[in-house]
Structures are given as structure tokens and as C-alpha cells.
Amino acid sequence: MAATAVCLLLVPLAQRLQPSGESDLVTGARGPFPAAFGAEAPVAPEHVMRRKTGEGALVHGLSVELTFNGARAVNLRTGKEYWRYERQDSGVMSFDVSERTVVIAYWETLVGVDLRTGKPLWRKDLGDRKLFRDMRLGGGQALTSAPGTVRAFDERDGRSLWTVRAPKSCPAVDVHAVYVLPDHVSAVPLLCNVASLDTDNEQYYLLLGVDNRTGKALWQRRISDPNWAVRGDAHTLAAPKPDTDDPPAVQLLDMSREGATPRADLDTTAWNPVGAGSGTVLLATDAQGDGDGNHDTVLHAYDTEDGRLAWRLKAPTGQEYGSGVIADGRVYLVRQPLLTKADAGRRIRGAELLVLDADTGRALHTLRLPAMTAPDEDVSFMKLDVHEVADGALSLSWRELRPDEQLIITD
Numbered sequence: 001m002a003a004t005a006v007c008l009l010l011v012p013l014a015q016r017l018q019p020s021g022e023s024d025l026v027t028g029a030r031g032p033f034p035a036a037f038g039a040e041a042p043v044a045p046e047h048v049m050r051r052k053t054g055e056g057a058l059v060h061g062l063s064v065e066l067t068f069n070g071a072r073a074v075n076l077r078t079g080k081e082y083w084r085y086e087r088q089d090s091g092v093m094s095f096d097v098s099e100r101t102v103v104i105a106y107w108e109t110l111v112g113v114d115l116r117t118g119k120p121l122w123r124k125d126l127g128d129r130k131l132f133r134d135m136r137l138g139g140g141q142a143l144t145s146a147p148g149t150v151r152a153f154d155e156r157d158g159r160s161l162w163t164v165r166a167p168k169s170c171p172a173v174d175v176h177a178v179y180v181l182p183d184h185v186s187a188v189p190l191l192c193n194v195a196s197l198d199t200d201n202e203q204y205y206l207l208l209g210v211d212n213r214t215g216k217a218l219w220q221r222r223i224s225d226p227n228w229a230v231r232g233d234a235h236t237l238a239a240p241k242p243d244t245d246d247p248p249a250v251q252l253l254d255m256s257r258e259g260a261t262p263r264a265d266l267d268t269t270a271w272n273p274v275g276a277g278s279g280t281v282l283l284a285t286d287a288q289g290d291g292d293g294n295h296d297t298v299l300h301a302y303d304t305e306d307g308r309l310a311w312r313l314k315a316p317t318g319q320e321y322g323s324g325v326i327a328d329g330r331v332y333l334v335r336q337p338l339l340t341k342a343d344a345g346r347r348i349r350g351a352e353l354l355v356l357d358a359d360t361g362r363a364l365h366t367l368r369l370p371a372m373t374a375p376d377e378d379v380s381f382m383k384l385d386v387h388e389v390a391d392g393a394l395s396l397s398w399r400e401l402r403p404d405e406q407l408i409i410t411d
Contacts, residue, residue, distance in 0.1 A: 025086040026119055033116045034061030034075050037410040038392020041327035044365045045353060045394060045409040051079050057097040058390040064097045071095055071102050073118060076408050083118025093133035101155045103142045105135035110142060112158055122158030138178030138186055139212055145173045150188060162215025166190060170206060176226040183257045186212040189226035207260055219259040230276035232304035238281045240271055252307055264307035275333065277326035279304050280358045284321055294380045295320040295338055301361060311361035322383035330364060331356040332394055334384040344379050347371040351384055372405055
């Protein structure tokens with residue numbers, strides 16, 4: 001009788017872990033779908049939750065995180081796992097998250113997972129590929145690369161939507177991002193000749209404008225490394241000029257259906273972007289203003305319409321700024337004490353979360369943060385960064401050490 005009871009108890013568990021493919025682990029949702037903390041970015045964030053979570057995306061009260069074989073969603077209110085999807089025989093190459101869907105890229109396959117239930121929606125076999133499988137979501141589409149092309153799939157059902165061919169000089173591509181513009185246009189930054197060892201096919205970066213209904217290539221423009229580009233507003237991309245040894249030569253590109261054309265140059269002596277959005281590009285420098293120091297003690301905010309300096313903010317003596325996020329017209333970033341090697345592994349107090357008006361730099365709200373343990377490394381480069389602001393919450397942690405100690409803060 002006892003053995004029978006144990007077997008009966010294991011039946012529901014086995015059903016929840018029933019694989020949808022040959023080696024899929026699907027737990028399904030554990031409990032009701034968590035509500036978002038708010039409809040917009042926090043106005044006066046005060047409630048702090050300390051979490052140990054992996055690098056992920058905030059959406060609807062969840063943190064969606066990459067695992068070695070798939071993804072999992074963590075309930076931010078409880079810190080407990082909400083669902084997990086994994087393929088036991090495949091390692092993840094990349095993943096991306098929208099408000100409804102998680103799309104995971106494996107070596108040969110894309111898998112779409114429903115955000116609410118954690119259950120797979122579709123699976124697309126893309127064929128053998130020996131290189132990194134990149135994938136980005138934008139405008140309800142999942143974009144990935146194939147030899148000499150970019151392919152788009154519907155994020156909800158995996159339907160093939162369109163394929164656009166890159167220029168002949170770009171036979172191997174990687175998709176870095178998707179900038180969805182008005183008027184049915186996606187601007188897609190590509191790395192060309194990603195696997196080339198031939199000096200005649202040097203690597204370069206290309207911004208490709210695509211009609212995201214038909215896949216028609218509308219325009220193309222060479223750009224600098226998109227990892228150094230920031231999006232100032234719906235139409236504006238700020239980035240150093242390509243093919244130049246002068247990093248401060250920064251352009252504002254006006255992206256539209258007609259092309260990506262220079263609108264203005266930023267009058268700056270250093271290019272160290274720490275935030276962008278709502279019509280503002282935010283840079284940080286040391287006190288000398290040349291960006292060569294370890295500490296970001298001065299903020300410089302530029303208007304994306306004309307590139308003019310809108311405001312400047314210097315940290316008090318002994319303090320500096322981390323990187324931040326601009327959302328709903330507000331800047332979210334941390335002001336913290338300057339750290340030295342002696343601070344490695346210590347509890348750091350005195351850091352504050354700032355909420356600033358993006359147009360003027362005026363302080364709207366300040367929150368004293370709880371003590372956080374500095375990394376056991378050379379901390380002179382370590383900053384507390386705001387990584388994401390979404391659905392009424394923000395996340396912050398030590399730069400590039402997100403899984404160690406993370407704060408989730410809401411109104």
C-alpha cells in the first residue's frame with residue numbers, strides 16, 4: 001500500500017516533467033502568473049528586495065534567466081523558480097525575451113516558450129551551423145543569421161516570415177540587435193565576415209534597414225561596433241564614426257524608412273555612454289573630462305535632436321556614478337563611494353539610487369541602498385549599475401557580476 005501511494009504521488013510530477021521533445025524538460029508554471037509591479041518605470045522606488053538571480057530580463061514580475069540548457073523564470077516577489085524549460089542534450093547559444101515570449105537559440109534549433117506557462121510553443125530546426133547561433137527579438141519577430149542572410153520568424157508560432165540577403169561582401173553575419181522603427185522598419189546591426197580569416201574579407205559592421213513585413217532591404221550603412229552604440233530615442237542611434245581612430249567623434253544617426261543619415265555630432269571629448277533614451281544620451285567621465293580615469297565622477301547629458309549639452313552633474317568629493325537606464329523621461333543610476341583595492345570583499349555602505357529628470361538632471365528621488373559586498377577583485381573598476389527598468393521594477397548589481405548579489409527595487 002505504501003509503495004502504491006508513493007507511485008501515485010509521483011504520477012503528477014512525472015506529468016509536469018513530461019518532455020515535449022525527445023529530451024525537453026518542461027516544468028510548467030508554478031502558481032498564478034505574477035502581476036507586474038507597475039505600468040511604467042518606478043516613480044519613487046523605495047521597496048528593496050535582495051535576490052540572488054542570474055543575468056536575466058525583468059518582465060511582468062519575473063526575472064527570465066539563461067541556464068546552460070535553456071531558460072527559467074523566477075518570481076521576483078518570492079525569489080522562487082516559476083518555470084523552467086531545458087533541452088538536456090543541447091547548450092544554449094543565446095536567448096531573448098519579449099512581453100509574451102522567450103525564444104532560445106541552440107546550435108541548430110530555435111525554440112519559442114510561452115512566458116506565462118513556460119511551455120514550448122514551437123521549435124524550428126535551422127540545420128547544422130558550426131558558429132555561434134545569435135538571435136534577437138523585436139516587433140514580435142525573432143531574427144537570426146544564416147550564411148549571408150538574416151531570417152525572421154514569428155515569435156508566437158515560429159512561422160518563417162522573411163529572409164533578407166546581406167551584401168556579397170558580407171557572406172557570414174551575426175545579428176547584434178533589432179531596432180524597431182515606426183513605419184514597419186527594422187534596423188538590424190550586423191557583424192560581417194564574422195568567421196573570416198581572409199585579409200581580403202575584413203570584419204566590419206553594417207546597419208541594415210529592412211521592411212519587417214516583406215523582408216525587403218531598404219538601405220545599408222557602415223557603422224562602428226554596435227556594442228558602443230546607444231539608442232537615444234525611437235529614431236536616433238548615437239555611436240562613434242566608423243573607420244576612425246578618434247573615439248570622441250560621435251554621430252547622431254537619424255533612422256527612418258529612407259535611411260540612416262547623420263543629424264548632428266556630439267561635442268564631447270570622451271565616449272563612455274552610461275545611459276540613453278527619452279531623447280537623451282548620457283555619458284560619464286572622470287573629473288578631468290577625458291574619460292581616461294577609473295572613476296566616473298561627472299555626468300554629461302546630450303539632447304538627441306541637435307547634439308547639444310543639455311546638463312552636467314558632478315558627484316560630490318569621494319563619490320562616482322555607475323551606469324544607468326533612462327525610461328519614461330527619468331534617469332536611474334547609482335552614486336557610490338570611490339573604491340580601492342582595500343575595499344575588495346568588504347561591505348560597502350553609502351551608495352544611493354538616484355532618479356533624475358532626463359531633460360534637466362534635476363533630482364526627483366533618492367534612495368539610500370543597503371550595504372552590498374564588493375567583489376573579491378580589483379574593485380577600482382567596479383561600479384553598481386542599474387541594468388534594467390521595466391514593468392514597475394528595476395534591477396541593479398555589481399558590474400558584470402549580476403548573479404552574485406542583485407537588488408530588485410519597486411515603488
